[in-house]
Amino acid sequence: MDLSNPYIQAALQFLAIFITFNVVLMIVAYTVLAERRILGFIQGRLGPNRVGPGGVLQPFADLLKFIFKEEIVPDKSTRFVYFLAPLIAVTAAMMTLIVYPFGPRVTLPYFGQVELVIARFDIALLYVLAVTSIGVYGIALAGWASNSKYSLMGGLRSSAQMISYELSLGLSLVGVILMSGTLDLYEIVEQQSGWYGFKWNIFPQFIGFVVYLTSAIAETNRVPFDLPEAETELVAGFHTEYSALKFALFFMAEYINMFTVSVLATTLFLGGWNVPGLALLFSPGSIPFAVFSVIGFFVKVFFFLFLYIWLRGTLPRFRFDQLMSFGWKFLLPVALLNVVLTATLVWLGVL
Structure with missing residues (x-):
């Protein structure tokens, strides 16, 4: 097959986008089910287990519920x-999702060498940070346009929280950038393939990893940083006035953000698709090597998703002033300290 043909390239990219988006949406749907079952276990109950064997069809029942629910639009809304x-x-x-590398190069019959990423370019990490920061506009606009005091308060809280933690999150990644010398996510993962796939950035960048993980949980509005939708204070925060499919979109956005944050953590700190010792068993570039690499990648991502759920079932919510103080007075100085330490060690040639 002539992969240099622009029409074939476009068709393959559309196919890759279609597959990636559908796989991610299925993962998101079953993350919701896993969360409800795990929280049930933590709280000494069963969770949803009636729709299908063991409750496996519950996400589809929820989707039908969202589709057929009544649409209620506030009369005074914009x-x-x-x-x-x-x-x-x-x-x-x-x-x-288009810039995350899900696996290594693989040689396929008729296709030749294929990179398991939809779009690879030099500033992929900068693209991720730019696009994810746009998500707060949806939340802030929802809070303002609903014409509800609860929604407005949730939107304002979310804006303040994201501005505070976005800075720490960005700085936590500077250490990885200084070590790698690139913003290309694919290249960053390839640089972690040393020591037979165990040269992960989490070892020299453990401080940056902890800051990133904390900031990412706050960015995605999850416990213990879920102040924008604090049920005990703001009913449901910025989406109080949303129902049916519009509420489902916000619900999907939260869990997709959880997934993408987990993918970025895996890519930058846990070696991406690199599985320790796999290169000793299979030849890099072969189909078995690619398959086990992709499986290893998703195992790491699912670990982060489980951590999200575990924290929700374990930790209490911060007070809002504590949340802001923690971001500005602790996380930001630690992130800056990590940048200074990493820059010094890179300059000395240690890293």
């Missing part, structure tokens, strides 16, 4: 912005 906000949130969440 209609255009009200409808636009959930679309901004879910679009910004999904746009980053």
Whole structure:
């Protein structure tokens, strides 16, 4: 097959986008089910187990429920912005999926060498940070356009929280950039393939990893940083006035953001697709090597998703002033300290 043909390239990219988006949406659907079952176990109950064997069809039942629920639109809302906000949130969440490398190069019959990434370019990490920061607009606009005090308060909280933790999150990644010398996510993963696939960035960048993980949990509005949708204070925060499919879009955006944050953590700190010792068993570039690498990649991602759920079932919510103080007075100085330490060690030639 002539892969240099632009029409064939476009068709293959559309196919890759279609497969990636559908796989991610299925992972998101079953992450919700896993969360409900795991939280049930933590709280000494069963969780959903009636729809299908062991509850495996529950996500599809939830989807039908969202589709057939009544659409309620507040009378005094700003209609255009009200409808636009959930679309901004879910679009910004999904746009980053095109740059994440899910596996190594693999040699396929008729196709030759194929990289398991939809779009590879030099500033992929910068693209991810830029696009994910747009997601807050959906939340802030939803809070404002709903014409509800609860929604507005949730939107304002989310804006303040994301501005605070976005800075720490960005700085936590500077250490990896200084070590790698590139913003290309594929290249960053390839540089972690040394020591037979165990040269992960988490070892020299453990401080950066902890700062990133904490900031990412705050960015995705999850416990213990879920102040924008604090049920005990703000009913449901910025999506109080949303129902049916519009609420489902916000719901999807939150879990897609959880997935993409986990993918970025895996890519930058846990070696991406690199599985320790796999190169000793299979030849790099072969199909078995690629298959086990992709499996290893998703095992790491699922570990982070499980950590999200575990924290939700374990930790209490911060007070809002504590949340802001923690971001500005602790995380930001630690992130800056990590940048200074990493820059010094790189300059000395240690890293």
